[in-house]
Amino acid sequence: MTTAGRAGPSTGIFRRQPITGGPDDSKRSGLKRTLGLWQLTAIGLGAIIGAGIFSLAGTVAKGTAGPAVSLSFIIAGVASATAALAYAEFAGMIPRAGSAYTYSYAVLGEVVAWLIGWDLLLEYTAIVAVVAIGISGYFSFLLQGLGIDLPAWMLGAPGTGSGHRVDLFAALLCLLIAWLLNRGMKTSARIETILVFVKIAIVLAVIVVGAFHVNSGNLSPFLPYGFGGVVTGAATVFFAVFGYDAMSTAAEESKDAQRNLPRAILLSLAIAMVLYLLACGVLTGMQPFDRIDPESAFSSAFAAVGLPGFADVIAVGAIVGILTVLFSFMLGASRVWFAISRDGLLPGWFAKVHPRTEVPHRPTWIVGAVSAVMAGFMPIAEAAELTNIGILLAFVVVSAAVIVLRYRSPQLPRSFRCPGMPVLPLIGIAFSLWLVFQLQPTTWLRFVVWFLLGLAVYGLYGYRHSLLGRTAETGAVPVEADGPGAGRAEADRAAEAGEQGGER
Numbered sequence: 001m002t003t004a005g006r007a008g009p010s011t012g013i014f015r016r017q018p019i020t021g022g023p024d025d026s027k028r029s030g031l032k033r034t035l036g037l038w039q040l041t042a043i044g045l046g047a048i049i050g051a052g053i054f055s056l057a058g059t060v061a062k063g064t065a066g067p068a069v070s071l072s073f074i075i076a077g078v079a080s081a082t083a084a085l086a087y088a089e090f091a092g093m094i095p096r097a098g099s100a101y102t103y104s105y106a107v108l109g110e111v112v113a114w115l116i117g118w119d120l121l122l123e124y125t126a127i128v129a130v131v132a133i134g135i136s137g138y139f140s141f142l143l144q145g146l147g148i149d150l151p152a153w154m155l156g157a158p159g160t161g162s163g164h165r166v167d168l169f170a171a172l173l174c175l176l177i178a179w180l181l182n183r184g185m186k187t188s189a190r191i192e193t194i195l196v197f198v199k200i201a202i203v204l205a206v207i208v209v210g211a212f213h214v215n216s217g218n219l220s221p222f223l224p225y226g227f228g229g230v231v232t233g234a235a236t237v238f239f240a241v242f243g244y245d246a247m248s249t250a251a252e253e254s255k256d257a258q259r260n261l262p263r264a265i266l267l268s269l270a271i272a273m274v275l276y277l278l279a280c281g282v283l284t285g286m287q288p289f290d291r292i293d294p295e296s297a298f299s300s301a302f303a304a305v306g307l308p309g310f311a312d313v314i315a316v317g318a319i320v321g322i323l324t325v326l327f328s329f330m331l332g333a334s335r336v337w338f339a340i341s342r343d344g345l346l347p348g349w350f351a352k353v354h355p356r357t358e359v360p361h362r363p364t365w366i367v368g369a370v371s372a373v374m375a376g377f378m379p380i381a382e383a384a385e386l387t388n389i390g391i392l393l394a395f396v397v398v399s400a401a402v403i404v405l406r407y408r409s410p411q412l413p414r415s416f417r418c419p420g421m422p423v424l425p426l427i428g429i430a431f432s433l434w435l436v437f438q439l440q441p442t443t444w445l446r447f448v449v450w451f452l453l454g455l456a457v458y459g460l461y462g463y464r465h466s467l468l469g470r471t472a473e474t475g476a477v478p479v480e481a482d483g484p485g486a487g488r489a490e491a492d493r494a495a496e497a498g499e500q501g502g503e504r
Contacts, residue, residue: 052276110469175372219285259415279298
């Protein structure tokens with residue numbers, strides 16, 4: 001392995017992985033490279049487009065921004081783009097599994113990477129649970145429309161309604177997605193791509209049909225809540241315009257990752273923003289903002305213009321749209337777990353890929369099971385509170401790391417360079433920190449508990465079993481093998497080393 005870009009301490013909690021910045025990274029993987037540009041873009045769109053159109057747009061338009069909800073999405077999109085540009089630079093330079101965890105490990109050190117990876121495991125898993133609960137609600141709505149009444153005990157978590165014991169459909173859906181991901185990346189990515197195209201087709205249908213019923217008079221007053229309402233709305237919808245970070249965790253399953261990952265990150269965000277703006281314009285043009293139903297915005301809007309039957313199409317689109325979000329974030333959680341375990345910070349048993357499907361099947365099933373329990377037995381509000389802080393802190397870390405590395409190692413080859421250095425990354429840091437401090441005290445409390453637990457796990461296991469730490473102690477340099485299966489062999493060697501370390 002080339003050691004280009006190696007700098008800083010080789011021991012201690014801030015030891016850093018080397019940055020190769022070249023094609024050698026393609027030999028590290030124990031995963032199978034099957035994803036092209038459009039499949040990566042579909043995964044990104046699958047994560048970004050979902051609740052933002054079918055839920056948040058109406059909520060923010062109704063009570064926060066009015067017709068200026070489009071401006072809220074623009075502000076949130078610009079803020080998200082600053083982080084996306086930093087992700088794109090790292091994705092082209094360090095095309096390895098793990099996303100923010102891996103980038104932090106190479107630039108800011110092991111303990112920072114561990115904490116970001118540890119946080120992302122919780123955040124991504126919680127997002128999967130929240131999304132599954134949301135789909136379950138739409139599914140129940142469709143069944144009721146068909147005259148099918150399900151037993152109350154299976155319709156929600158305890159405390160969410162009379163007779164509710166478990167949200168059975170949400171729990172089963174998490175396990176179904178885990179099974180799909182374990183079928184192999186080629187198969188699961190093909191299904192994800194098809195679902196994304198269906199979702200986009202339905203969104204486009206909503207936009208096109210709705211455009212014929214836009215009344216410009218509904219757009220006045222454009223700023224009923226003032227510009228402050230627009231900014232508040234931007235903070236709310238910001239969580240609808242990230243997701244490319246989950247896609248970047250699949251770097252080692254990407255063909256020509258150094259070229260395709262940066263393009264897919266920027267392309268998925270750009271397409272999503274265009275669809276968000278068009279959908280918001282149609283929604284607020286079809287119906288006065290104060291009459292929008294925040295729980296079924298587009299359905300109520302089409303009913304108001306005499307097209308109530310279109311509501312079923314929208315419900316199907318919502319289910320398909322949110323389903324792809326679930327897929328993308330479970331993929332992200334399992335790949336972050338795989339990367340952490342391969343580096344020895346968690347037991348190497350988790351880093352072994354399945355011999356037939358060539359995917360990290362063990363983390364995938366565990367994430368599926370944990371998210372199923374959360375989706376089945378936690379109210380959606382409590383699960384949702386776990387989804388925000390870790391993602392925002394990852395944005396802060398990646399934006400800071402791209403600045404540090406640009407000045408520390410300007411000579412490293414970069415297939416994409418974040419423009420506007422250091423201004424744009426600093427804007428991303430400022431906006432993310434501002435949103436972090438808007439979160440509820442209970443969110444902070446849960447984060448601190450998870451943070452302290454992570455420090456304990458790192459201190460008791462990760463620091464002593466770190467593959468990088470053991471390499472530094474022995475003075476050995478990991479050897480990259482050539483030829484088919486070399487990456488898998490390396491991953492298995494790392495996994496076995498982690499297991500042996502655990503036995504010691």
